Amino acid sequence: MNSSQLLGITTLAYLLSAMLYIAIFVFRAKKLGLIATVITACAFLINTAGIALRWQESYQAGIGYAPLSNMYESLVFFAWAIAIFYLGLEWKYKNRILGAFSMPFACLSMAYASLSPQFGKEIKPLIPALQSNWLIAHVITCFVGYAAFAVASGMGIMYLIKDRKANEAPGSLLASLPELKVIDDIIHKTLVFGFLWLTAGIITGAVWANSAWGTYWSWDPKETWSLITWFVYAATLHARFTRGWGGRRIAWLAVLGFLSVIFTYYGVNFLLSGLHSYGGGS
Amino acid sequence: MKKTENMVWRFFASVRLALFSLLILATTSIIGTLIPQKNPPEFYVEAFGQRTAQLFQMLDVPNMYNSWWFISLLLLFSVNLIVCTIDRLPNVWKMVVMNNLDTDPERLEKMPHRQEFYARGDAAALAEIATGLLAKNGWKAEGETKPTGSLLFSQKLAWSRLGVYAVHLSILIIFAGAIIGSLLGFKAGVMIPEGSATDTVYETGTEKPIPLGFTVQCNDFKVSFYADGTTPKEFRSNLSVLENGKTIIDKRSIIVNDPLDYKGITFYQSSYEPMQGFNVVITNKATKVSQSFQIPFGQKISWPEGGIDFGVINQEVRSRMGDVNRLKVWFSDGQGDPSIFWMANNATQTISSPAATYEFEASQVYATGLQVAKDPGVWTVYAGCALMLIGLYVAFFLSHRRVWVYIVREEAADRCRILVCGASSKNKIAFEKEFAALVECFTHDSTLQNA
Numbered sequence A: 001m002n003s004s005q006l007l008g009i010t011t012l013a014y015l016l017s018a019m020l021y022i023a024i025f026v027f028r029a030k031k032l033g034l035i036a037t038v039i040t041a042c043a044f045l046i047n048t049a050g051i052a053l054r055w056q057e058s059y060q061a062g063i064g065y066a067p068l069s070n071m072y073e074s075l076v077f078f079a080w081a082i083a084i085f086y087l088g089l090e091w092k093y094k095n096r097i098l099g100a101f102s103m104p105f106a107c108l109s110m111a112y113a114s115l116s117p118q119f120g121k122e123i124k125p126l127i128p129a130l131q132s133n134w135l136i137a138h139v140i141t142c143f144v145g146y147a148a149f150a151v152a153s154g155m156g157i158m159y160l161i162k163d164r165k166a167n168e169a170p171g172s173l174l175a176s177l178p179e180l181k182v183i184d185d186i187i188h189k190t191l192v193f194g195f196l197w198l199t200a201g202i203i204t205g206a207v208w209a210n211s212a213w214g215t216y217w218s219w220d221p222k223e224t225w226s227l228i229t230w231f232v233y234a235a236t237l238h239a240r241f242t243r244g245w246g247g248r249r250i251a252w253l254a255v256l257g258f259l260s261v262i263f264t265y266y267g268v269n270f271l272l273s274g275l276h277s278y279g280g281g282s
Numbered sequence B: 001m002k003k004t005e006n007m008v009w010r011f012f013a014s015v016r017l018a019l020f021s022l023l024i025l026a027t028t029s030i031i032g033t034l035i036p037q038k039n040p041p042e043f044y045v046e047a048f049g050q051r052t053a054q055l056f057q058m059l060d061v062p063n064m065y066n067s068w069w070f071i072s073l074l075l076l077f078s079v080n081l082i083v084c085t086i087d088r089l090p091n092v093w094k095m096v097v098m099n100n101l102d103t104d105p106e107r108l109e110k111m112p113h114r115q116e117f118y119a120r121g122d123a124a125a126l127a128e129i130a131t132g133l134l135a136k137n138g139w140k141a142e143g144e145t146k147p148t149g150s151l152l153f154s155q156k157l158a159w160s161r162l163g164v165y166a167v168h169l170s171i172l173i174i175f176a177g178a179i180i181g182s183l184l185g186f187k188a189g190v191m192i193p194e195g196s197a198t199d200t201v202y203e204t205g206t207e208k209p210i211p212l213g214f215t216v217q218c219n220d221f222k223v224s225f226y227a228d229g230t231t232p233k234e235f236r237s238n239l240s241v242l243e244n245g246k247t248i249i250d251k252r253s254i255i256v257n258d259p260l261d262y263k264g265i266t267f268y269q270s271s272y273e274p275m276q277g278f279n280v281v282i283t284n285k286a287t288k289v290s291q292s293f294q295i296p297f298g299q300k301i302s303w304p305e306g307g308i309d310f311g312v313i314n315q316e317v318r319s320r321m322g323d324v325n326r327l328k329v330w331f332s333d334g335q336g337d338p339s340i341f342w343m344a345n346n347a348t349q350t351i352s353s354p355a356a357t358y359e360f361e362a363s364q365v366y367a368t369g370l371q372v373a374k375d376p377g378v379w380t381v382y383a384g385c386a387l388m389l390i391g392l393y394v395a396f397f398l399s400h401r402r403v404w405v406y407i408v409r410e411e412a413a414d415r416c417r418i419l420v421c422g423a424s425s426k427n428k429i430a431f432e433k434e435f436a437a438l439v440e441c442f443t444h445d446s447t448l449q450n451a
């Protein structure tokens, strides 16, 4: 068994998990609840084992690095972070419908990592600039933040769906979604959590850049886009706690913010160029 | 006059302006990620046409993050932040230090969380019981006797209200650090061939020479590759620092991510350049006499004391940069035929002639590429970053919670009314639970339930 196989299984397990949660929502199949949670927890553990095994394999290959150093590995970690964040959310709010709007992100991330021919999955040696503990801290903090933002956008979508037909009859599909007030609260808490981690991510990135090149900030496109994302979320949070925004507007901003995250993460690597272009497929 | 002053002040103190400047900063920042920065003017003419390029130059688009208008936006943002803080901080500060035992009883009746009880007995005795119950729930109370009854008060994390201001201050500290760095620091680069030294570096972008005030010498540079032969594994320079003829730092190794710092100037390993030449060490194994040389490619070199002539007559280059993989050596000590052989770069070859045995060590000469930075603002920036993280944590996850217990003697009914009430600065749901636990405790106390 090698890490690619384990991570392949992870992809299937997240797919199963996402489908179960969607089934719980769409068919109101409450009985599937426990199974969905168990499958998700197992998928998460297999994901963890896959990362750990890849780590070990890199040592066996005589390279030895934390598997957080290229696009493939970061997508795998992204899925991992979404899964654990979601499990925490489910545990806290005791609501499995949230899974229908969260786990698809983990599934998509893994599927994209596994299936896209764009990035190599082989363990490649690290160029000197990437050999830094700050890089590890940077990737972890950023992706924990991104995971929260992914879930927040899922909750935003859920809010917008529910709100559009708020006055539907009780017992209908949308009535099974949490109350708008609750979704709004989850969005806010998730954004706040993500914002703290994104801030830490930008800071650790700056410290890394400073130790490698002597400049903590050079306005390269990746840095700039992470700052743009940070501005978007800062504005969102201020709109909420100082101007009392909530509901639809914040839900939309949660979605917009996540689009900015995707662009920072994906768009910059493939559409723009800069220091971080090592993250690309080549 | 007063009125316009007030309007200007209100404008700069408004959060609406903050939202506006955050979104403007976000959108304008995109420009510089789409249009490549800091290229020569010809580049823009070629890529965007004469007209557009002219417009770009006018608006400083090629260097937009340092342009007058972008800096002005940052300035507006800072002024907004400062004015907003001056506007609000005094009130928040009052909230932190105020004496909550002075709270108007009318206001207590309107607290977001309240519960009332009735009990027999006198106010002072009941206050004592209530103090105990509060303490049991982790609320350390202080009390005061009022003409109308007894008031108890307890709070947690009052200072957490300042978290927001720590975050806002941290942004200004980071700006200050960046300004210090750009006024008093520099970014430069230099290439130093092995065995050479320099006291001057060249500013990035302008190539303006910057004297260091001391000398940096590169004793040795090594690049190692992974098994695939092309991915560099490590760049390692061995540097010395000399000042006024004295060696201050002797033979310190630096690698990427582990720079050398002297007098606030930091030397980062960033690149290297192979040179057309070799470092050679020849040792006569019998006499143990040894000599090192730095020789150019394709030239015959003589070492009269050793009676030896030698040279590198061919080389096999690995990369476009000119890294030598193997070199072909011609070697003669005048006895028998000269030795001609291929050897790997960075290796030692044993040569046997009728007269003696030699060790021949050869490695290509490299120049180490250093980035040189002086940034006296960096620790200010880091301090700002640390404060920001702490401040965000406090602002998001800690809340100022207050509870009061107000005991009023109602003579007519021969009982006391006990009002338990509280408020929290945020995270109402969590506080609701905390408050409910406290109320529960009061409910279960029989002496508080006997009327």
Ligand code: HEM
Pocket: A231, A234, A238, A241, A242, B013, B014, B015, B018, B022, B077, B080, B081, B084, B088, B092, B164, B167, B168, B171, B392, B395, B396, B426
């Ligand atoms: C990107 C920059 C900024 C960041 C990261 C930031 C961060 C924060 C945070 C974390 C809070 C606390 C939220 C809470 O209570 O849960 C806050 C509140 C606030 N911010 Fe900012 N802020 C920024 C820029 C600004 C600017 C430019 C202004 C200028 C007016 C401003 C005005 C305020 C105000 C008025 C509050 C509410 C304070 C209160 O609750 O009393 N912020 N900010």
